[in-house]
Amino acid sequence: MKFLHIADVHLGCRRYNLDERARDFFRAWYDVLQRYALPNRPDFVLIAGDLFHMRRVDPQTMNHAIAGLELLRSKNIPVLVIEGNHDQSDPTSHFSWLRSLSQWGYLKLLEPQYDESKKLIVTEWDEKRRRGSFIDIGGARIFGSNWYGMSANAVLPLLAEQIKPHISSERFNILMLHTDIEGYLKRPIPALTQARLRELRGMIDYVALGHTHKEFNFDNWAFNPGSLEACTVDEYDEPRGFYMVEVRDHKAEAQHIRDYVQRPIQRLSVEISGSADPEMVRARILELVEREARVHDESSGELAPIVEVTLRGRLGFRTSLLETNALREQIQERTRALHVIIRNLTIPVEYQVGDQFDPSLPRHERERRILEDLVTRDARYRDRAGDVANLIMEAKRLALEEEAPERIIEFIAQKLGLESDDDGANVQNGVEESIADSRLVLFGPRRRIDHE
Numbered sequence: 001m002k003f004l005h006i007a008d009v010h011l012g013c014r015r016y017n018l019d020e021r022a023r024d025f026f027r028a029w030y031d032v033l034q035r036y037a038l039p040n041r042p043d044f045v046l047i048a049g050d051l052f053h054m055r056r057v058d059p060q061t062m063n064h065a066i067a068g069l070e071l072l073r074s075k076n077i078p079v080l081v082i083e084g085n086h087d088q089s090d091p092t093s094h095f096s097w098l099r100s101l102s103q104w105g106y107l108k109l110l111e112p113q114y115d116e117s118k119k120l121i122v123t124e125w126d127e128k129r130r131r132g133s134f135i136d137i138g139g140a141r142i143f144g145s146n147w148y149g150m151s152a153n154a155v156l157p158l159l160a161e162q163i164k165p166h167i168s169s170e171r172f173n174i175l176m177l178h179t180d181i182e183g184y185l186k187r188p189i190p191a192l193t194q195a196r197l198r199e200l201r202g203m204i205d206y207v208a209l210g211h212t213h214k215e216f217n218f219d220n221w222a223f224n225p226g227s228l229e230a231c232t233v234d235e236y237d238e239p240r241g242f243y244m245v246e247v248r249d250h251k252a253e254a255q256h257i258r259d260y261v262q263r264p265i266q267r268l269s270v271e272i273s274g275s276a277d278p279e280m281v282r283a284r285i286l287e288l289v290e291r292e293a294r295v296h297d298e299s300s301g302e303l304a305p306i307v308e309v310t311l312r313g314r315l316g317f318r319t320s321l322l323e324t325n326a327l328r329e330q331i332q333e334r335t336r337a338l339h340v341i342i343r344n345l346t347i348p349v350e351y352q353v354g355d356q357f358d359p360s361l362p363r364h365e366r367e368r369r370i371l372e373d374l375v376t377r378d379a380r381y382r383d384r385a386g387d388v389a390n391l392i393m394e395a396k397r398l399a400l401e402e403e404a405p406e407r408i409i410e411f412i413a414q415k416l417g418l419e420s421d422d423d424g425a426n427v428q429n430g431v432e433e434s435i436a437d438s439r440l441v442l443f444g445p446r447r448r449i450d451h452e
Helices: 019-040 059-074 097-103 149-166 196-197 278-292 324-335 361-377 382-400 403-415 423-442
Strands: 003-007 045-048 079-081 136-138 140-143 172-178 207-211 216-218 222-224 242-248 250-258 265-271 306-312 341-344
Touching: 003 019, 019 059, 045 140, 045 278, 059 079, 059 097, 079 097, 140 149, 140 207, 149 196, 149 403, 250 306, 278 324, 306 324, 324 341, 361 382, 382 403
Parallel strands: 003 045, 045 079, 140 172, 172 207, 207 222, 265 306, 306 341
Antiparallel strands: 003 242, 136 140, 216 222, 242 250
């Protein structure tokens, strides 16, 4: 038996507001299916969450999804899917585009159900109703799950309890799960603990993970392929791709594959400390670009790169004098890149914060230390500066991942130790007051931490 394990396709992702970037995510998706699924004829394809980048899917993105799904359907290759945080149903509705695609027969959305008392239950796939939590295909029994976010540690034992009676000793049992795993992240955020995940070890033969955009495997048993395309420039050097899995003697051999079409990304960095004026800064940047940037050859048939240039060091003049828009155009003209990003991490004279931090530290660590330094300056938060800095970074990450505002508020309230009355008003008000109270304290009227 063999299958493909894909996750985090993110169709419809228009990073930098470029239609061409949306086509990049389609190219990666379609190329993987055309080059690997069709000729290898797997028994099925797993998509472990985030087929789409947003819940609201535009027509062209739907065309991209159906083009790939139709390839598989034409060869009678079943597609099993779970919802991720990006493509889950809207909190105000039971409907999602994945459920529609499931009803139309393009895929099978596997998800736990809830009975009249709102208790989680696991049901066998009903082909007539096109609903269910698990399905048998070939020698496998595949179970689905939902996106549980910060509740994963609490929900997983309930899910395992419902799955356990349906485990087949004669089949290869697979669970699809969209979640972060403790120990495989660079940032200090709540994640499913390794101990909690191990509780499934006696039941599940293969955990098909999604959500984290880099490849890893846990105990050669739980596998995370990473996203097909880089959703941000920060992910450009992370290993990502998909798994071609072959099962022999009830053991999985998972081959991670990265050889398919992807948009090339190049990152350059220039130290501008000591530059007397904006013209000297511009000259240093263009000299670096001439020396190190890849120039796109339009006749090669390859995709034009995305080029990021990061400016570091101290400025002796106002940031606005850099004229970054004009500089971006000059770099794009020289490299013929699809898009040029100028990331300004310089420190103007009026904001000499965080100079003492090692520039070789990872970005998230420098950001955390700068925030902690700022928080420490306020006596009200000094004793909890580290916790507050981590809270700010995690709230920012959740917002960038388009987490529901209610869940972000719940997370902040939990970390701040706010108590709620029956309607939750105290939590809401407390969080809003805390945010309003600390915004100027932490960032000042102009200071902010940029995120591309």
